[in-house]
Amino acid sequence: MVNMLKLLQEQQQTIISALGHHIFLSIISVSIAALIAIPLAILLMNHRRIGEIMLQVTGIVQTIPSLAILGLLIPFVGIGTVPAVIALVLYALMPIFQNTYAGLTQIDSELLEASEAFGLSWSYKLFKIRLPLALPLIFSGLRIAMVMVIGTATLAALIGGGGLGTFIMQGIQNNDNQQLLIGATLSALLAIIFSICLQALSHLSVKKLTVGLVTFLTLGIGLMGYQFYQTQQNNKIVIAGKLGSEPEILMNMYQELIQADHPEIEVELKPNFGNTSFLYRALQNDQVDVYPEFTGTVLQNLYPQKLKSHEPAEVYTQAKQVLQAKDGFTYLEPMAYENRYALAVDQETAKTYHLKTISDLAKVSSELSAAFDNDFYTQADGFGGLKQAYGLDLKDIKRVEPSLRYEALKNNQVQVTDVYTTDPQIKAQHLVVLTDDKQFFPPYQGAPLLNARVMQTHPEIVASLNKLAGKISAEDMVDMNYQVTIEHKKAHTVAKNYLKEKKLLP
Structure with missing residues (x-):
């Protein structure tokens, strides 16, 4: 806790900036999603077959991994805020549309028949009967979407989108629990605060909510446009x-x-x-x-x-x-x-099995388990090629995040892991890096591109x-x-x- 408070003090401005950007990403994404999903639900409330199809479509979008969406967007809209907002809007559509559509289509039929008998106009029925009655469900969808978006927005850091995800990613990579806790705690607090705020807003009239949403959205899109314009005009080096x-x-x-x-x-x-x-x-x-x-x-x-x-x-x-x-x-x-790839074991494993080279490991590989970074496991110059070159036949292989493989080795959950030869954990955990005696791994020299x-x-x-x-x-x-x-x-x-x-x- 002392270290965490010290970090909060040292990086106060950075944390405030990341928090503000995370809030901006979340609010603008949910607002755009609401502006799309709510009118769409109103349009389809009397067309049940098409409405059901749209429910399926938004549900399918929800199943697509967020990283896949971000990767697909980069060639078209680049990196940063814009692709992050597009991805978050897609994720927020389903709960908002689903709840709005359910709220509008589950109103007591006798009430609607009475409004018909009185000859009320379509707009009057919508704004005075349907939307007010559906409002609790609509706000329930907004709350679900907001909580979901605040959590997913942490991935924006992976494409230069900023936000609290920056602290979470740095915490994981640098094994820094203070940074990880700051990012995760602030993200959780944001979700709770916005859920409470949306609950309070649910008591406002439909007219006030509509005006507020449109005003905020106009300001938000204007700010995004200005930021994009400034980025294009600025001759800075990134x-x-x-x-x-x-x-x-x-x-x-x-x-x-x-x-x-x-x-x-x-x-x-x-x-x-x-x-x-x-x-x-x-x-x-x-x-x-x-x-x-x-x-x-x-x-x-x-x-x-x-x-x-x-x-x-x-x-x-x-x-x-x-x-x-x-x-x-x-x-x-x-x-x-x-900074080459290599395989490493702890000192006890190296001593027990007399391991100095990868060829030594191949002789006893069937008795040992491994934890590999996902990139190393899938790349041509990773485990696939190494397995063929040395005849490795490991007992069990776990695919984990880079920083977690060292934890697995430290806790004796596995005996072998892949490393980069400049990883500091090699020094910290006194690991034995096995010699690539067949020179399988290519050279990895770093240079500015x-x-x-x-x-x-x-x-x-x-x-x-x-x-x-x-x-x-x-x-x-x-x-x-x-x-x-x-x-x-x-x-x-x-x-x-x-x-x-x-x-x-x-």
Whole structure:
């Protein structure tokens, strides 16, 4: 609790900003969904067959994984707030439409017959009889949608959409329970507060609610439009990175180097993208200008190629040529260290089974269980290829989030896991990294990847970023990752200290 309060104090402005953006995302999404779902339910209340079809359609949308929707939207609307809002609107449609439609179609038929007998107009019956009677169910749908959207909005952080999900993602990746609790607790509190507020609003008249909703929605859409316009007009450089401490450290180094040489250039950081393909699409769509990418990832994931060599320099050259030919991207000179895939075991397992290499592991693999990151399990340069190359036959394999595989190993739930060779947990848990004696894994050197737009508008940043070429040893990177992930230091501070220590900053 003391550490959590300290973090709240240190990052007060960041937390307030994330909270405000999360509230904005949630309210604007539910408002748009209500503006679509409620009129649609009114339109279909006397057309039961079509209404039932719409109930099925909105229900099907609800079953689509949110990450899949976000991934599908990126090529069309890019990253950030817009795709997040679209995805959240789709998720909010079902409960609002379902409850509104049920409320409007389950009104006592005798009451409706009496209104017909009195010759009341359609609009009078709608606003004075149907909607007031259906209001409790409509607000029940709004409350369900709001709670659902507040929870789902945490995933917006994976595509640079911001919000409280940023703290949750950082907490998971850096094994920082304080950040995780801040994100989760504030998200839960928001859901409770908005549920109570919607309950209070249910006592207002239909007319006041309609005017309030339309006014808020107009303001919200206007704000989104202004933000989008400002983004298009602003000539700033956007630097992004994948999940984890290492990409965040590198991003901060890029920012420091650029602004030290060119203080007039505005640089924006977008950390914690959850997927390589998400980030690369954003680079293609000019919504991200620079991000650190690894040579092996380019040739194994982005544009799968048969490696001409396992020599790091030749792999870099091949990756650079592919990126230039496919998308016109510039791939700068790599840093010294490599962040390869590897397999690791704890010291007791290594001693018991005499494990030093992956070939040693293959001989006893049928007796051991493993926990693998999902990417490692599915990629061509991951477990599938490794299994064939070494003849691995593990007893049991669990597919888990990256940070959880270390917990599984620590708790002796598994004996083997995949690691990146610069992961700080290797140092923290004193793990034994098994030698890839058949050289299955390709080299993974990190380097800044730049799109064509930033090369045209700010070619001067190349010289700044190239100051990292050939720098940062594996030991340096492990130590910096350790400071951020295990000691919970800020990535910005760690990055700046390294650059000053190496005299890359004044």
